[in-house]
Amino acid sequence: MTEKRLYLRHADVLATVDPQGREIADGALLTDGPRILKIGTTAELDAWIAADPTRAPTRTIDLRGCVVTPGLVNCHHHMYQSLTRAIGTGRGLKLFDWLKMLYRVWAGLTPDGVRVSTRTALAELLLSGATTVADHLYLFPNGCRLDDEIDAAIGMGVRFHPTRGSMSVGESAGGLPPDTLVEREDFILADSQRLIERWHDPEPLSMLRMGLAPCSPFSVSTDLMRQSAVLARSYRRVGLHTHLAETLDEDRYCRELFGMGPLAYAESVGWLGPDVWFAHMVHPGADGIAKMAHTCSGVCHCPSSNMILASGIAPVREMIDAGVRVGLGVDGSASNDGNHMLGEVRQAMLLQRVGWPGFESDASRFSAREALKLATLGGARTLGRADDIGSLEEGKAADIVAFRVDGLAHAGGQGDALAALLTCAPAGAWLSVINGRVVVEDAQLVGVDLPALVHEHNAVSRQLLVKAGLA
Structure with a gap:
């Protein structure tokens, strides 16, 4: 109350x-x-x-x-991944290999799995200081719907930004996900419109705002990227979100398939502007940083995930100095293995102080107070909510x-x-x-039986792993 x-x-x-x-x-x-x-x-x-x-x-x-x-603002997550923590990350897999291994596990996801993983991830986030959470759910096997996640999040009392993710290009068409996990593009767009009209609240102090989120350049078509942008912009304050420039493998993929880098590709399909925020942006390049600043496009930095998958160090200092809107996210619980938002603030501060090619280590590069701002007002700006x-x-x-x-x-x-x-x-x-x-x-979480929630979550997780032959 x-x-x-x-x-x-x-x-x-x-x-x-x-x-x-x-x-x-x-x-x-x-x-x-x-x-x-x-x-x-x-x-x-x-x-x-x-x-x-x-x-x-x-x-x-x-x-x-x-x-x-x-309240801390988490701008990017995949909460369903709480069911599959530490699978692949402990072995040291990079992004593409990690995804290919886990797609066969996630194919067993159920509506109950979506609901319990949402509650579990949000419990951990709330207990670590998050009050606003954006999530990216992009696969819907076995009758799963984004509504399952939304219902669970509403019950937890969080300020929520769910994004309707999508994958439409499977392995047989040159994409990364298996064909069994992709959806028809006409259904994706129809369901996206249904969700906006059912759940989206554009008003000040809104507790739920929708976004549309084709998963990545290697899992959706150019047409779906364009049509998703058109659909989102036909409503007020519906955001656009996707993974971009996360790894060098992605950069090579985009250049081979589209003849251009990830950010140039995003621009070619209408995906730059104040309603857009990209997850990761580890490899934007100097021209890309200038382009994002000029178009007021946003970035969600995910330091722990970028480290655990060896994707690289995002040039957050340079992006902020150029005027790019930058926020912070924990990323999926299977590519971070934690949902500790304050811990992610500390990681962001530490990582920006470490040197990388072209930059010497510098302890003054990112202060504690700048890291707090990244996770609060920075996140609000990234989600278009600084007001x-x-x-x-x-x-x-x-x-x-x-x-x-x-x-x-x-x-x-x-x-x-x-x-x-x-x-x-x-x-x-x-x-x-x-x-x-x-x-x-x-x-303590008010009104949540945490031991019972963890017990239920672990039971669903084990069922998922047994079905995939991993337990």
Whole structure:
């Protein structure tokens, strides 16, 4: 239930990530339903509330020992992959080989599998600070529908950006996925339209916005890319999302098949603009960075996935400096094996400091505060939502996370508690508020029997692996 007026007070540090970058010691925040009503020091808000009885909070929570941030924004995920963690990644497979191995496992996915994996992935994300999640579900065997994921996500209370993924070019036509996992393009477009009209909410503070997401240049046709863009743009605030420039193998594939690199191909099918965000973008090239900045196209950086699959290091520093909209994502749970959003913030910070060809290692290349901004306001901009989420400002959505920094992992970090949150071992959310509703309290998910969920998830996972001959 959304609190009428929730008063959060005595935070050690309240990091607003607003245009002034305010960090308020002994910070406080009062909500009014789904929006933030007032921000300041605890003394300021105590006096402001006392001056008018109608401002009295309906609930007050003491945040001594906590750092408060905007809710973290996860811009790219494949939540169904929670069912198949550590398969292939432990062996050191690269992307194409990893996909080919796992497609035969994912062919056994069921609607129950979609629902339980969605709840499991979201539980982990919520407990690690995420409040807004974009997911990319692109295969639909055995009667699976995107509606199965959406229903499960609504029940978890997350601000959700589901994208209707698709694969239409199978192995027999030169694509990567097996023919059994591709769909007819007329059905893909019809179902995409159905989902937009059933679920999409373009209004401010929306809890669910749709996107269309052909999986990648090596799994859909040029025609489907073009028609998906036309369909999305016939509605208001429907996003466009796909994987792009993730590996050098993809670059070679695009040049051999289309006679151009991945980003040039995207431009040729109308896939650049403020409604587009690409997952990964590890190999954009200098011209590609300039093109994305000029067209206001977005990028979701997935550092752990890019490392575990040896895809490379995305030039996030260069993209941000050029003016590209860049956010952060954990990517699929089988190409990261974790859903820890705050942990991903730390990985992004560390990875940008490491050298790569043409760039020497530089510890000053990416600060802790820049990493936090990447995961909050950066993610909001990437999803086209900087107007209502991504920072703690009066009038914006009451999406707020508090992390405890008074325990063992942060002992000795009191000189800069905000930096300690991001440089020390990743913490879990102690409190999470989404749209004015408390969804995590005292580090526990509200209304979720977590042991029962894990037990159900593992049972479905084992069934999937047994069916594929892997267990």
